[in-house]
Amino acid sequence: MTPAISVTDLTRRYRDHTALDGIDIAIGGGTITGLLGRNGAGKTTLLRILAGHEFPSSGSVRVLGAPPAENEDVLRRLAFVREDQVYPDIKVGQALRAASWFHPNWDFELASALLDDFGLRADKAVKKLSRGQRSALGITIAMAARAEVTLFDEPYAGLDAVARQVFYDRLLADFARFPRTVVLSTHLIDEAAALLESVIVIDRGRLVLNAATDVLRGLATRVSGPCLAVDSLAEGRPVWERRRLGSQASIVMVGPLSAHDRERARSCGLDLTPLSLQQIVVRAAAGVLAPVPIRVPETGFEAGFETDRTGA
């Protein structure tokens, strides 16, 4: 199947700075992908190129089968919402109406339900909205557009926790009815984790991780307890991190745990805590994962890791 988004050897240079450096990504249709990475990693640059707002310096970018820049057909099938979205001096309702003209799948009912959820009034001037309310408007437009490809670039600046949950819930519910390709750039990784089918992590313009969230969830476990028992369980296994305090040890063990491992751990009084998606992404961005992308469980862990990097 042709991917909805396909990026090959993409590089974007700004004068003396390389914002994206040889990125290869394929994102299938009908998926929600998290685009993650530290500040300045290159996430916005990638999304702007996917949205046709910028040209690559080199490499190829295809969205819905064609290069997006200056491509009316692709751009009508795509929605892009950014944190710093600028609106003309109009009312909320007018902003929605203008967006409806551009997006062929626009859903007025959904737009109106989202306004209610976010407590936004259609007759309020956009320039009088608070930062969070402006984010809510951007989310409303991007969701009601029901575009085949929807790109969210940290869409929730200033949104409170309740409103963010509205966003997650509404996105999941609407996605279930109308599957589409969603890319969500966010720093709130664990909060958004339940939404994400896969994650792409960029660091200093390079792809450092591209994996299914399910694979990552079972990827690493913190094992804590008596040193001897911890060492015995971890023997011959990849380890990311070791800490010792007196007779107690805590390590991060890489790879899935079998039922036998769990039983051994229980009988030795060891504590097992799976690493959260955020903890794994932090390690990926810090280079603990080798740059080999992990794509499917069968080719998983062994291929891509440096082990025991932090030392015994």
Ligand SMILES: Nc1ncnc2c1ncn2[C@@H]1O[C@H](COP(=O)(O)OP(=O)(O)OP(=O)(O)O)[C@@H](O)[C@H]1O
């Ligand atoms: N127009 C530009 N001119 C020069 N440098 C730029 C330009 N746009 C982005 N950059 C640089 O490219 C790098 C990537 O920026 P980008 O905005 O893509 O990062 P980001 O991952 O979205 O960061 P954040 O999480 O902080 O929003 C940064 O070092 C930034 O300073």
